[in-house]
Amino acid sequence: MSSDYAVDAVTSDHHAADIDRHVRIYITVFAALMVLTIVTVAISRFHLPVPIAVTVALVVAAIKGSLVACYFMHLISEKKLIYAVLALTVVFFGVLMALPVLSYHDGFWIR
Amino acid sequence: MDIPYTYTVRRDTGLTNGKIVIWLFLASEVMLFGALFASYILIRTGAQTWPRGDTILSVPMATFNTLVLISSSVTMVMAWASLMRHRFSTFRMYMGATILLGLVFLIVKYFEYSEHIHLGEVPSHSNFLAVYFTLTGLHMLHVFGGMMVNLYLWGPGAKLWKTNPTWFTNRVEQSGLFWHFVDLVWIFLFPTLYLL
DSSP, X not given: OHHHHHHTOSOOHHHHXXXXXXXXHHHHHHHHHHHHHHHHHXXXXXXXXXXXXXXXXXXXXXXXHHHIIIIISOGGGOOHHHHHHHHHHHHHHHHHHHHHHHHHTXXXXXX | OOOSSSSSOOTTTXXXXXXXXXXXXXXXXXXXXXHHHHHHHHHHHHSSOOOOGGGTSOHHHXXXXXXXXXXXXXXXXXXXXXXXXXXXXXXXXXXXXXXXXXXXXXXXXXXXXXXXXXXXXXXXXXXXXXXXXXXXXXXXXXXXXXXXXXXXXXXXXXXXXXXXXXXXXXXXXXXXXXXXXXHHHHHHHIIIIIIO
């Protein structure tokens, strides 16, 4: 959808209305991101135990990141090829993140 | 010979080449920052003790910078939306605001770095500071790079709007994708470095 916009930049009235709708969404997402940033800082003031603090901080960051990716980067309505590229990226990113976890469990692959 | 599919879509992918390329580039960026995040986790979990970020770093400054970068993401997407509405002067205003907000981010970071360096808190001082300077330094380079591209699109690159508005709009969209990615990285850097 939104990627089609880039191609059809010469807009019609219908397109203009659609863009207006998107602008309203951008403003809403902006407000949500601001609130979530304040929430992130507020939660850190509670000095929760580290595992809980890490989980909460990463969950809030993931929500914020998803909002940016879905709405500002238009991932909510992208073409299949982009999703395929990102799926592959997610797999390799997962492997990268798994390395320290495996290492934490005493490097069992070495034994 | 002209580069194909710069403003017309390929039938098989439904995308312009620029769009595919920017996403492939962002995928490589995910791996770059992912490797650094993985290293950070490895160093932190292996350390006997690890300081809470807010005991060393300035949370108010970082919170302000987070709000600045989020605002710049909104102005960036509004710049693109303005072009979609054929409002070039509005585009200029939003793109200018995006560049200025990026500059504000870098200025705040300069003050933050200066304070640490003045106190002798340099990367060689501790693992925490080494991780902090590496991650935020690389991120700052990305902010600077994005600003340069945006500055080009705001200034000399905007001439393309007169001859090929669709191509110019695509360029702004692709620059925006990079800018939002930089924002996204900061969204994760902020809590992991400053608040935990």
